[in-house]
Each structure stands twice: as C-alpha cells, then as structure tokens.
Amino acid sequence: MDRRASWIATAVGGRLLGDDVTVGGPVVTDSREASPGSLYVARRGERADGHSFVASAAGRGAVCALVEHEVPGAGLAQIVVPGSTAALGALAHAHLEDLRREGPLDVIAITGSAGKTTTKDLLAQVLTRRAATVWPRMSFNNEVGVPLTVLGADAATRHLVLEMGASAAGDLASLTRIAAPDVAVELMVGTAHLGGFGSREGIMAAKAELVEGLRPEGTAVLNADDDMVMRMVPLAPGPVVRFSACQGVAAEIRARAIDVDEDDRASFTLEAPDGTARVRLRLVGRHHVRNALAAAGACHVLGIGVEEAAAGLSAAGPLSPHRMAVSDLVLDGRRVTLVDDSYNANPDSMRAGLEALRSLSRGRRMVAVLGEMLELGPDADRLHREAGLRAAELGIGVVVALGPGAGALAGPELGGRRTAHVDTPEAAIDLVGGILEDGDVVLVKGSNGSGAWRVADALVQAGGAR
Known part of the structure; x- marks a missing residue:
C-alpha cells in the first residue's frame, strides 16, 4: 500500500x-x-x-x-x-475501487460450509502461474481478514482471491460491500455455525448473500450436487456456471472417472466446455475433488482453458496448516501416521475427515481424536452423536472426544470400541501418548476453539514429522 x-x-x-x-x-x-x-x-x-x-x-x-x-x-x-473495524473495511473498499479504475483486476470470492480454504488455495495456485495473484495465506475470511487481504493488492495485481465466511445473517452482505466479487463460488450449504442460523435454510439464505453481492454481470459458480446451492440460481445477477462430481447431474464443469490411490489422493478427468484433461490431486481425501471442480469453474469463467487448469490443479499442494496434513511419526519407537485436519470442524468436514482416515488406514488400527464442534446450537448433541456413530460404522477402533460438549462423540452406542472423553487438549495429549500402538493411523480433527490443533502440534513435536 x-x-x-x-x-x-x-x-x-x-x-x-x-x-x-x-x-x-x-x-x-x-x-x-x-x-x-x-x-x-x-x-x-x-x-x-x-x-x-x-x-x-x-x-x-x-x-x-x-x-x-x-x-x-x-x-x-x-x-x-x-x-x-468499519473504517478498515471502508479503506479496503476505496483501495480496491481505485485499483479497478487503474487496470484489469478480477475478484473471486469463495464461501461454503466446508472447503473454503482448500478451494482458495487451489485456485490461487493455478492463477498465480499466469498473473500476479493476491490471496490470504491463512483463513482470513471475516470483517478484518478480508479487508487486510484486499489491502495487500497493488497495481500489479490481476487476480484477488478472497475467502468469505459467515457466522450470522448479513455477514456476507457486509463483506461484499467491501469487495464486490466478479466471480462468486458457492461450495456447499452444510451445518457449520448452525447455532447462528437455526436451520440449513437459514444457512442457505446467508450464503446466498455472496451471489446477491456480485457485481453487475458477475458470474456465480455453483455446486450442482447441493440442492440448497442450486436454489441460489435465480438470485444470480449474471451468468451461472455449475460444477458436479455426480453422474447424471447437469453441469458445465464435471469430474469423470474418479480414482483414489492408496494414499487417498484422487485423480479424475476434468470436463469443461472447451475439452477434457486429467487431474491428479496432491491433496489427501476424495472430498477434494469437489473443491478442485469449484476452482476449475472459476478458472473457466476467467478464460483459463481446461488443460491449463488441470495442470495447475495437479501441481497445487496444501498451503494452509492443520488441513489434511499427513505425517509419519516415531513416538517412543512406535511408528504412527498422523492425519492433521485440526484447523476447524463441522459435521460435514468431520464426516469427510473420518472417511479419509478409513481410506488411509489400509487395515491398520484407526485412532480418532475428535474435538468439539462449536456453534451448532441446540442440535449439538445430536450432531456429535451422529459423528460418533459414523466413526463406529467405519470401524475406527479408538475415539478420544475432546471438549466439554464433545461427550456424545464417545457415547455407549459406539459399541465395544475404546472411547474416552476429556475436557482439555493437555489431557488429550497425555491420554493419546499412552494408548498409541505401532502402526496406528491417527486423525486429529476439531473446531479451532476446541484446541485439537494443540494435540496435533504436540504429536508432531514429539514424533518428528517426516
């Protein structure tokens, strides 16, 4: 600046x-x-x-x-x-509008109940291969983080990729007044921050503020596999580009022939209006296919061909910490694999994390340290219990529930599996250190406020990530 x-x-x-x-x-x-x-x-x-x-x-x-x-x-x-705080937003708005008057600058904003940061990182890595791109290196997605990211742009910037989050109705409308996007990417309407919205319908209305906040003739990139996202189509002021990972769903951007290797990294054929190309993701977890499709949809809107987009997505790696980071550790002679997805959690991303753990285990014992999912309102116990049941269905042998409100994750309905409930990260660290066995695969997942990331950091420090 x-x-x-x-x-x-x-x-x-x-x-x-x-x-x-x-x-x-x-x-x-x-x-x-x-x-x-x-x-x-x-x-x-x-x-x-x-x-x-x-x-x-x-x-x-x-x-x-x-x-x-x-x-x-x-x-x-x-x-x-x-x-x-309001002045910070006003300054960012004035700065952005000044840059837009000076030269070409595309603003791409991404929202969704899960996958925002990963999609932002994927898209930014594709865009930066062809032009100066600014994006937040952390999850800067609120009334402070978005303006700070905008203020990092200068006259050389051609692409500005923003992650926009919402904890309440009106949040995204406020952020789009600071930085109205040329491209709005909607990933999914799940159950994150359910306590602040009351229902998925309430979350949908809040997420739709991003589409409504598009610049005139701006383009909405929408997940055709999510019924709530598709309800946003009539709200778009301009064109709509849909993406889908499912057979039989109408979409401009599609994934075909999805395959997952032994390290749970997905590859697929990317189909776009201008052709097809093979993508081999470096990210762990099949669920990242849809995040990659969202990034590919934004690339298509920006005039990037399918082969260039596929090459960029295949080269892109994980950037943000505590997001499906896989490490091999040695803890007092015990070799374990850590899957650190502890930056944040909601019911949708928790299920994805548990399924990734199952895919990575390949017959080894699975251990899940699951931190409390925050801001879920009156449905919190039910949603934690459902996550615990999913862990049981996947055959996860040990579940450690972390946080005062996480007890339902380790309820009796998990059957004969080993479960425990602790209130603090320190207690979880002590417990996990004593129960791990040689060959274990350990998932650490939880809302940021649960402190699950402290457990992951302690394991890495003790085991020497390699």
Whole structure:
C-alpha cells in the first residue's frame, strides 16, 4: 500500500491529526506486526484495546494509526474515526475501487460450509502461474481478514482471491460491500455455525448473500450436487456456471472417472466446455475433488482453458496448516501416521475427515481424536452423536472426544470400541501418548476453539514429522 494519510482520511471519513505522511508499509491490526511505513488499526477486542498499543506500533515503524480517539504522545499521525473495524473495511473498499479504475483486476470470492480454504488455495495456485495473484495465506475470511487481504493488492495485481465466511445473517452482505466479487463460488450449504442460523435454510439464505453481492454481470459458480446451492440460481445477477462430481447431474464443469490411490489422493478427468484433461490431486481425501471442480469453474469463467487448469490443479499442494496434513511419526519407537485436519470442524468436514482416515488406514488400527464442534446450537448433541456413530460404522477402533460438549462423540452406542472423553487438549495429549500402538493411523480433527490443533502440534513435536 502506498497512500497519503489525507487520502486514507477521506476514504474512511476520518479526521487527520498530525502530518500528512505516506503509508508505504502494510496495514496491520496487531502492533507486533508493524514495520516501517505501516498503518496500524487500533481495534477494541474482547481481551485488549488496541489503543493501548499505538505507541508500540509507532516504535516498530508505523507512521499512522486509525483510532477511535486520539492517543496523546503516540509519536505518529492519527486518523480519528467512529469505528476502527468499519473504517478498515471502508479503506479496503476505496483501495480496491481505485485499483479497478487503474487496470484489469478480477475478484473471486469463495464461501461454503466446508472447503473454503482448500478451494482458495487451489485456485490461487493455478492463477498465480499466469498473473500476479493476491490471496490470504491463512483463513482470513471475516470483517478484518478480508479487508487486510484486499489491502495487500497493488497495481500489479490481476487476480484477488478472497475467502468469505459467515457466522450470522448479513455477514456476507457486509463483506461484499467491501469487495464486490466478479466471480462468486458457492461450495456447499452444510451445518457449520448452525447455532447462528437455526436451520440449513437459514444457512442457505446467508450464503446466498455472496451471489446477491456480485457485481453487475458477475458470474456465480455453483455446486450442482447441493440442492440448497442450486436454489441460489435465480438470485444470480449474471451468468451461472455449475460444477458436479455426480453422474447424471447437469453441469458445465464435471469430474469423470474418479480414482483414489492408496494414499487417498484422487485423480479424475476434468470436463469443461472447451475439452477434457486429467487431474491428479496432491491433496489427501476424495472430498477434494469437489473443491478442485469449484476452482476449475472459476478458472473457466476467467478464460483459463481446461488443460491449463488441470495442470495447475495437479501441481497445487496444501498451503494452509492443520488441513489434511499427513505425517509419519516415531513416538517412543512406535511408528504412527498422523492425519492433521485440526484447523476447524463441522459435521460435514468431520464426516469427510473420518472417511479419509478409513481410506488411509489400509487395515491398520484407526485412532480418532475428535474435538468439539462449536456453534451448532441446540442440535449439538445430536450432531456429535451422529459423528460418533459414523466413526463406529467405519470401524475406527479408538475415539478420544475432546471438549466439554464433545461427550456424545464417545457415547455407549459406539459399541465395544475404546472411547474416552476429556475436557482439555493437555489431557488429550497425555491420554493419546499412552494408548498409541505401532502402526496406528491417527486423525486429529476439531473446531479451532476446541484446541485439537494443540494435540496435533504436540504429536508432531514429539514424533518428528517426516
């Protein structure tokens, strides 16, 4: 970003105090990430007030700060606004619109109850092979992460890939006002954040805000295998491109001859209006076929031919941590395989993770450390119980349920299998360390807030990933 403080003040409707400095560094919301030329955004959080760290940001080189009140003696220019988070969004919007006036720039936004980050990573790796592409390297999909990603784009950027999440109605509408997409990708309507929406119909209405927020004549890329996603077709302001991994479903982008190797990596024939090409994914899990199709659909809209898209998808690897990362470990002489999918979880992704564990086991004992799935509302016990039953159906020999609300994962209906329920990641680490046997395949999966990722990190640290 290379903007004068006065330009920023105008963009956010704020009042500039101090010199009209040039912001030539990154925009940050954590003072510890400030560097020479940075703009620091002082936000009020649940645990801390960012205004307490304005001087600290200045000490690390920040030259300007967005604040809700003046911070005396902070040693940098300040722009006073009614709300720092809203101002961050307004700044990103102004920056994006300015870039769009300067040259060609496509914005591709991706949402869905599961698969957003993987699809974003796949698509970004294809696009970056042909033109400058900006995308979040982590799951930056909310009112802070999306603006920060947008503000990372510059005049050289030709593709901006955004992941957009929703915890409540109106979230996606707000994000599309910041960055209206040229291409909107809808992956699935599942049961993530069910507690915030009440029903799949409520989730569908919220996810549809992405399609409704498209720029005029923007294109919706929709999962034809999901009945709720297909209900969004009439809401699209422009063309619709459908993708499908199922036989007999009408779609422009299709997967044929799907095959899964012994490492649970899928290959398939990608069919598009301009031809066919073979794709061999480097990602673990058959469910990634649909994520790859979604990325291929966006590529088609952007004018990328089927052979180029297939080559890019085949070359793309996992980028984000704790997402179906497979490691071979040695723990006190016991050789085990860790499947770390612990970044987040909902009922849909939990089922996919359990099925991937089954595919990878190849006759070895399966152990599942399953963290609590959060934000499921009154259906939480039922949905956890269903996940536990699925684990039993798949023959998973040991289930460790992690978190106060995860008990139903290890209920008596799992039959004669070994189960345990612990409340903390530390307890899970101690328990798992004592029950693993040579040859085990271990899945660690759970909502981020359950701390399941701590269990995965402890196993990797103890076993030396190889």
